[in-house]
Amino acid sequence: MLSVDIERGLGEFRLAASFEAGEGVTALFGRSGAGKTSVVNAIAGILRPDRGRITINGEILFDAARGIDVATPRRRVGYVFQEGRLFPHLNVRQNLNYAGLFSRGMPASEFDRVVELLGLRELLDRSPGNLSGGEKQRVAIGRVLLSSPRLLLLDEPLASLDAHRKSEVLQYIELIRDEVKVPIVYVSHAVEEVVRIADTVVLMSAGRVLAVGAAEDVMGRPDLRPGEGTFEGGAVIDARVVEQDMEQDLATLAFDGGTLTAASVDALIGEPVRVRIRARDVSIALDRPQRISIQNVLEGTIAQVGERPNGVVDVAIAVGGTTLRSRVTRRAARQLGLARGLSVYALVKAVSLSR
């Protein structure tokens, strides 16, 4: 369990962050400049807060009031940097074994396990300069895993990769999350990554924490949109693959409230997936529409109607135990007489799969 409660004034920019991160992946989410990297730097001991406290499993890493500031090498916090930061004068094997020089290494069996897990066997004798971006990040992750960390910090580990490499490395990170029982703090400004990987989301903006909570809740809150330029309001739904139609390239996903049809996913039947439906991709009808191209028509009840600026209205629709979000114009809301408790049909134009 990681507990952070820190403040730091950096000229005009003031950082004040307070949150706790338990098992699984905690995403620090927000646009660049929100102070996410400052927070992880403080956790790693690279940046010194002015006030506050940082603890891991009750052990104090930093406490301004008591004058405690554990040195970076003794914090046992694994840090995967945006650019990998492999040591250029050492080959992959030596990079992986680096922590071993300082009695932070792992036994040989652990080395083999990490090498297998991340598929590094073929790379061991290569030099970092000859690796692709994705390979570099995999080595960087392996190097950190082999330093016996109590906590992993991943600072935008996909930022410098192209789309294809992104999803490849992300798969490895998911593997780590499931195989290695170490809490992970994942910094990102990309909604897709956060939705796909995070259990808990800490939403940051301008050096402050706007919200902390389960990924489904935080990522689904449309009211958080104004603070976040990159944040696309919508609903995040945990679903399960029930059918894969290879012929038509379609997958059927079951969730608490019904089923969804989506472009076929790279997942087995029965596997859990996370789906994101943006508010602007959901339309509302009062009757079940006939002869319509939209495949996903879900019956539900309006749970809430929220006025927003610029003539739009955010509508929360309860579909079974799930809440969908829809964004319609105020005029449309008036014409249909949208109000709490009304039975409606949600027409979902696009379902984007987070995995």
Add this chain to the structure above:
Amino acid sequence: MLAPEEQEVLWLSLRIAFWSVLVSLPFAIAVAYLLARASFPGKTLFDAAVHLPLVLPPVVVGFFLLILFGRRGPLGEILDSWFGIVLAFRWTGAALAAGIMGFPLMVRAIRLSFETIDRKLEAAASTLGAGRAGVFVTITLPLALPGIITGVLLSFARSLGEFGATITFVSNIPGETRTLPLAIYTYTQTPAGDAAALRLSAIAVLLSLAALYVSEVLVRRAARRVAGQDAFGRH
């Protein structure tokens, strides 16, 4: 091909240059690191003092050395009575003079190397458990290797050519302090010494060329390693 006393000159020169470089290297690394990384009051003055031998007339440096390290000099007396080390008019003194004259060159090259190192790599090393000394030995020093090689060879070449400070401090004693340049000078002052002077000059040219060549090869190899590429240059 070479007369016995000419061979003696050659070996003496190489020995003096070798020891001057070996002894000054750790100090040069320390000073270069300090200048590249630390900030302290009087840093500019310290920097200037380190570079002084580069701009002072070598004779002046030799004269200061004579005053300080002569038998009656404040430092010379301490070295003699405590450690039994005598520098004045000995080959060890010639090595000291050569080392001091080459010191700024060595410091400059190493300092430049330290300054170009990506300090983020050092931060990464510390998150993996390396303390300050560990980071220095495993990251900083290996990455500065091209500069260290350059510095060593520059100061080695400078040592071989040292004249003014040497002759002032330790004189021109055959077999003890008569290095290559001093011997060449002596032969030019001797009737019928031209042939010997020419032979030694040719050797000086060869040595300098060899030093430059070796440094070029080593630096290129080290630079490739530091850039993280295999010896084959695969990419």
